[in-house]
Every structure is written in structure tokens, then in C-alpha cells.
Amino acid sequence: MDPIARPEFWSCLDKLYHSFPIENDKPANIPKRILSKADVLQKIQTVMNDVMGQMSSGESPTMKHINRSTWENISFKENIGLQMVNDPKMTTVRYESPQSTKKFALMIKVMSIMFTLVQTDKYCTKRDLFYQDPTFFGNQMAVDEAVDNISCMLQIPRWHLHVLGTSKGLLAGDLSFQDADGNFTSCNSTKNGVMVPSHVMGISFLQTNAKFVLIIEKDATFQKLLDDGFHLKFKQCILVTAKGFPDMNTRLLLKLLWDKFHIPMLALVDADPHGIEIMLIYKYGSKALAFESEYLAVPSVRWLGILPTDIKRFGIDVDKCISITSGDKNKISDLLSRPFLSSFPGLEKEIKLMLELKVKAEIQILDSLSPMFLSSVYLPGKLQYGGWI
DNA sequence: TCGCTTGGAGATCCACAAGC
DNA sequence: GCTTGTGGATCTCCAAGCGA
Numbered sequence: 325m326d327p328i329a330r331p332e333f334w335s336c337l338d339k340l341y342h343s344f345p346i347e348n349d350k351p352a353n354i355p356k357r358i359l360s361k362a363d364v365l366q367k368i369q370t371v372m373n374d375v376m377g378q379m380s381s382g383e384s385p386t387m388k389h390i391n392r393s394t395w396e397n398i399s400f401k402e403n404i405g406l407q408m409v410n411d412p413k414m415t416t417v418r419y420e421s422p423q424s425t426k427k428f429a430l431m432i433k434v435m436s437i438m439f440t441l442v443q444t445d446k447y448c449t450k451r452d453l454f455y456q457d458p459t460f461f462g463n464q465m466a467v468d469e470a471v472d473n474i475s476c477m478l479q480i481p482r483w484h485l486h487v488l489g490t491s492k493g494l495l496a497g498d499l500s501f502q503d504a505d506g507n508f509t510s511c512n513s514t515k516n517g518v519m520v521p522s523h524v525m526g527i528s529f530l531q532t533n534a535k536f537v538l539i540i541e542k543d544a545t546f547q548k549l550l551d552d553g554f555h556l557k558f559k560q561c562i563l564v565t566a567k568g569f570p571d572m573n574t575r576l577l578l579k580l581l582w583d584k585f586h587i588p589m590l591a592l593v594d595a596d597p598h599g600i601e602i603m604l605i606y607k608y609g610s611k612a613l614a615f616e617s618e619y620l621a622v623p624s625v626r627w628l629g630i631l632p633t634d635i636k637r638f639g640i641d642v643d644k645c646i647s648i649t650s651g652d653k654n655k656i657s658d659l660l661s662r663p664f665l666s667s668f669p670g671l672e673k674e675i676k677l678m679l680e681l682k683v684k685a686e687i688q689i690l691d692s693l694s695p696m697f698l699s700s701v702y703l704p705g706k707l708q709y710g711g712w713i
Numbered sequence: 714t715c716g717c718t719t720g721g722a723g724a725t726c727c728a729c730a731a732g733c
Numbered sequence: 734g735c736t737t738g739t740g741g742a743t744c745t746c747c748a749a750g751c752g753a
Contacts, residue, residue: 427737566744568742599743602743
């Protein structure tokens with residue numbers, strides 16, 4: 325009998341499912357912000373009026389937004405992830421300062437475009453924004469920064485400002501939905517994966533019977549699992565990859581899946597500092613977008629592998645692993661200083677074991693054991709016996 | 714023509730140095 | 734001390750160049 329067909333196979337996932345009651349995930353005192361079109365337009369107008377007021381009274385205009393580059397502004401809540409503190413350090417963008425003049429002008433320009441987009445109910449990507457006036461913006465990074473700073477300043481998520489990011493995430497498995505344009509998509513029979521829609525908040529009729537979501541760090545691993553027919557064999561699963569550091573749309577979709585279906589989510593990343601960081605961004609959110617963690621972070625995400633303890637457990641030859649560099653060591657000490665360490669049982673132990681072994685292991689290392697080891701041995705074994713932290 | 718390598722662009726993240 | 738710019742990390746995709 326196929327082990328997957330046995331009822332006890334899914335028992336570990338059932339335990340994980342029931343270990344996260346819905347009421348724990350959404351504390352009543354932190355309601356999600358509901359913003360109407362009028363609210364958004366009003367907030368933009370208020371900032372513009374302030375700027376105009378300062379100019380008419382002879383002052384040099386300024387705008388203030390939360391400093392998104394310091395950990396001092398970040399707090400941590402177990403059920404939400406990273407969050408902005410109540411009294412954060414602010415960054416002042418001064419029109420008169422030679423360092424800030426360009427930044428000030430960019431923010432005004434981008435805000436005026438956002439106002440028109442919201443007013444006319446149209447959406448555009450950051451890339452579209454840049455190409456509206458490439459000479460003025462100079463480069464894509466300047467637009468990206470302006471959009472995020474405005475979003476942070478107004479305390480309005482980017483999608484409410486009608487600016488979307490270009491999706492890079494892929495989906496496969498037991499999931500179907502209707503996108504914002506009304507197109508119906510099923511991820512079941514895909515050969516190379518279905519793109520995560522750019523307008524995740526426009527998704528409707530989201531349907532799935534999946535028992536778990538497997539978040540995969542690398543596209544190469546995602547494609548290998550599709551080639552091996554992993555999603556067809558397991559049927560009740562969803563495979564997701566954001567191809568490296570996750571983009572906002574992929575994180576939004578995962579949060580949507582968690583909020584709606586409470587499906588256990590397991591991350592398959594490299595056993596290296598960057599893999600761990602990528603897993604932690606899915607789980608707790610990022611520093612720069614901490615003000616949107618309530619929409620993006622899924623604290624119930626579990627680290628399935630590759631765990632440094634797997635190196636010993638599966639008899640992986642340490643000589644075939646890559647030695648950790650001084651850069652890796654810096655990243656590890658950075659991870660060990662993060663505020664969520666005490667809330668993530670087992671994480672510190674795994675990181676310290678990596679330091680002890682002095683090696684890191686990529687997911688592909690499992691291919692050295694056998695070409696089908698990942699899909700036929702490693703993942704089924706982990707799912708059956710609960711080898712995640 | 715095909716396959717491989719290389720470089721640039723684009724998406725995300727971060728830390729650190731320099732300048733005001 | 735604050736702000737900005739630079740550079741480095743993960744990944745993919747695409748085009749160009751090169752050799753078989």
C-alpha cells in the first residue's frame with residue numbers, strides 16, 4: 325500500500341494544523357485596517373496640503389516617514405511577526421537639503437501618480453511607474469524607494485495605493501482561483517508552474533483541499549519536484565516558490581491562504597544563512613516592510629529542511645558540503661541577534677550546529693544521495709514523522 | 714544549429730561607509 | 734546623528750558571444 329494512502333500518514337500535519345487555533349493567529353486587539361478609496365485619497369491630500377501650507381507660510385517643506393532601515397524601530401509579536409514600535413525614529417525629507425531635494429521631488433511626483441491611479445481605479449506596477457518618466461526618475465531603485473517610503477509615511481499598504489510589484493512567484497498543486505481580470509486559473513495540471521497574480525487582493529473564488537503548502541526557496545528545486553510529479557503524487561498539496569527572497573505578491577497570497585484555510589505551511593530552504601533568512605521573511609516578515617507584516621507574515625510557517633541536523637541524520641558527506649565563509653558567519657551572528665529567536669524553538673540550536681559543523685548544505689546536496697531522494701524519501705519521511713521545527 | 718558561458722537587468726533583502 | 738549611496742547576498746531571465 326502506498327504510504328500516502330494510509331490515514332496515519334497525514335497525522336503529523338493534522339497535529340500541526342490543530343496547533344494553530346485561529347483565535348491565536350488574529351488577536352482581537354489588532355484588527356486589519358480596512359481602507360476605502362476616499363480614505364486613501366484623503367490621506368494623500370492631507371500630506372499635499374501640509375506641504376502647500378509650509379510653502380505658503382515661507383517655510384521650506386518637509387515630509388516625515390518612519391525610518392525603515394533600523395532594527396530600533398522594530399518590535400516582535402509572536403502571533404504577527406515583526407512590527408513597527410509605537411514611537412519609531414522618523415526620517416525627515418527636507419526640500420531645502422541638497423541630499424533630499426531629489427527624494428522630495430520623487431515622492432511628490434509618485435504621490436500625484438498614485439492619487440490619479442486611485443481616483444481612476446487603475447493599477448500599475450513599479451516598473452510602469454518608472455517608465456512614465458524614466459529621465460526624471462533616473463533609475464528603478466529610486467521609484468521603488470519612493471513607493472515604499474510613501475506607503476510607510478501614509479501607513480497605507482502598497483496595493484491600496486494601486487501600485488503593484490511584478491510577481492516572480494510560481495504555484496502548483498491543489499489550488500484554483502479567479503484573478504482580478506476574471507480569468508479562472510487552476511494550478512493542478514501545470515507543467516512549469518502558474519505565476520502568482522500581480523493583484524493578489526483582486527483574487528476571488530480561491531479554492532483548495534490541500535493538506536499542506538510547501539514553500540520552496542529555489543525555482544530549480546520547484547521545477548525538479550514538478551518533474552518528479554510530487555504534486556500529482558501527493559495530490560492535496562500546494563507548491564510555492566518566490567525564486568529567492570520572496571516578493572510581496574507571493575507573501576500576500578500565502579497570508580491569504582493561511583487566513584482563509586489555515587493550511588500548515590512548511591519551508592524547504594538551503595541550510596545556509598540566506599536560506600534561513602528567506603524562511604524567516606516568510607514567517608515573520610522583513611525589517612523594511614515590518615509596517616505591513618500583518619498582511620505579509622505567516623508566523624505558523626515551519627522550517628521543514630534542509631536542517632543542519634539533517635546533515636547528520638541523513639548521513640550526508642560533510643566533505644560534499646560547502647564551507648561557511650566569514651560573510652556567512654557575519655550573517656549568522658546577525659540572525660542570532662534577531663528579536664524572534666526566543667520564540668522559535670530549535671532555531672538557535674540549528675544555527676549553532678551549522679557553526680559547529682562549519683559547513684552549509686544546499687537542497688541539491690540530496691541529489692548526491694540519489695536523484696529521486698528529495699521527492700521519494702526526504703519529503704515523504706519528513707511529512708510522515710514531522711521532521712520540522 | 715546547438716549548447717555552454719558570461720554579463721546585465723530586475724526582484725528581494727541587508728550592512729556599512731561617507732557626507733552633511 | 735541622520736540620511737544617502739554603495740556594495741554584496743539570494744535567485745531568474747534574456748541576449749550575446751564562442752566553440753564544437
